[in-house]
Amino acid sequence: MRPTLAVWKFASCDxxxxxxxxxxxxxxxxxxxxxxxxxxxxxxxxxxxxxxVSLVEGSITTPVDERRIRExxxxxxxxxxxxACATAGGIQALRNFADVxxxxxxxxxxxxxxxxxxxxxxxxxxxxxxxELRGCPIDRRQLLDTLAALLVGRKPRLPAATVCTECxxxxxxxxxxxxxxxxxxxxxxxxxxxxxxxxxxxxxxxFGPMATPNMGAMIPLLHRDGMSGGDVDRVxxxxxxxxxxxxxDAR
Numbered sequence: 001m002r003p004t005l006a007v008w009k010f011a012s013c014d015x016x017x018x019x020x021x022x023x024x025x026x027x028x029x030x031x032x033x034x035x036x037x038x039x040x041x042x043x044x045x046x047x048x049x050x051x052x053v054s055l056v057e058g059s060i061t062t063p064v065d066e067r068r069i070r071e072x073x074x075x076x077x078x079x080x081x082x083x084a085c086a087t088a089g090g091i092q093a094l095r096n097f098a099d100v101x102x103x104x105x106x107x108x109x110x111x112x113x114x115x116x117x118x119x120x121x122x123x124x125x126x127x128x129x130x131x132e133l134r135g136c137p138i139d140r141r142q143l144l145d146t147l148a149a150l151l152v153g154r155k156p157r158l159p160a161a162t163v164c165t166e167c168x169x170x171x172x173x174x175x176x177x178x179x180x181x182x183x184x185x186x187x188x189x190x191x192x193x194x195x196x197x198x199x200x201x202x203x204x205x206x207f208g209p210m211a212t213p214n215m216g217a218m219i220p221l222l223h224r225d226g227m228s229g230g231d232v233d234r235v236x237x238x239x240x241x242x243x244x245x246x247x248x249d250a251r
Contacts, residue, residue: 003052003151005030006038008072010058010065011092011120015137016083017041017057026144033151049075053150056129059085059092059120066117066126073127078150081123082143084136084239088208091136093120093242121242131156134189136206136239142191159190162210163203166194175202182225184235187213187247208240209247219248 007017021027021042037047054076060066073079081087089096095103096119104111123129133142146156159165163185167174175181175197183202185194189210196203222232236244 002033002035004037004047004050005034005147006049006051006054006072006076007036007041008038008054008056008058008068009040010056010069010086010123011061012058012083012085012090014041014057016086016133016135019137019140019143020055023140023144026140030144030147034147051076053078053080053147055080055082056086056123057082059090059122060117060126061092061120062116064115069123069126078130079123079127080131080133080146081129082133082138084134084206084208085120086123087132087134088240089120089122089242091239091241094237095120096242097245131158133158134191134207139192141193160211161190162186163188163190163192163194163197163207166190166192167197170194170198172197175200176221176225180225182222182227182235184218186221187215187218204235204238205244206239208243213247215247 007020009017018041023030035047036042037049037051054072056069056072056079060069084090085092100116100118101111104114104116108114124132131146133146142158146158149156164174167185170193172194176183181202183197184205185197185203187209188203188205189207191207219232222235227235236248
């Protein structure tokens with residue numbers, strides 16, 4: 001029998017699920033090799049578990065989410081968190097540093113109907129996650145390589161280096177050295193293929209911090225290249241705010 005694949009959504013914009021659909025021809029080939037049991041972005045069909053592989057998009061933000069992610073983990077042989085929301089809490093994790101009650105009172109006409117957790121957290125805060133694909137959204141090549149690896153029983157090749165490494169390997173001129181453009185490449189996890197520097201702009205850290213980022217050296221460089229203290233705070237307070245904040249606090 002073909003192995004089963006399930007794709008699940010939590011609090012997110014659906015961008016990472018759309019990346020799966022954007023695989024187009026490769027997705028058709030994949031569909032011949034696996035049985036797509038659940039994928040709400042593509043079909044209303046739902047097949048009961050267990051599942052060989054589950055892809056989880058989105059952060060855990062409500063009591064219902066917390067219960068669902070535990071149920072999905074129990075039903076999944078391999079669980080892969082995809083995207084910044086599922087791996088770091090996402091842009092919605094900005095609320096972790098604010099008063100949730102104040103937010104809901106401003107946004108909703110009847111905040112008493114809103115039932116939410118105090119924080120937005122990644123899947124790994126609640127269950128064991130086998131692999132993480134970072135990014136906002138994820139990189140389609142990394143996704144396909146990961147699924148192909150799981151199908152043949154090998155460990156996925158997930159880089160642990162920095163975006164700077166990808167620039168060097170592909171011959172992309174360093175935008176910081178050549179033109180003084182602020183860039184988070186030295187502290188950002190690889191995997192995007194240095195997409196932004198390839199298009200003449202600085203990396204903005206959507207893949208989150210690499211394993212051992214030197215934030216103490218990075219922040220003065222950003223100031224040198226014209227960023228104010230507020231600008232530096234904002235550039236780190238985006239998709240991976242919880243991870244970058246933890247690294248800054250540690251240093």
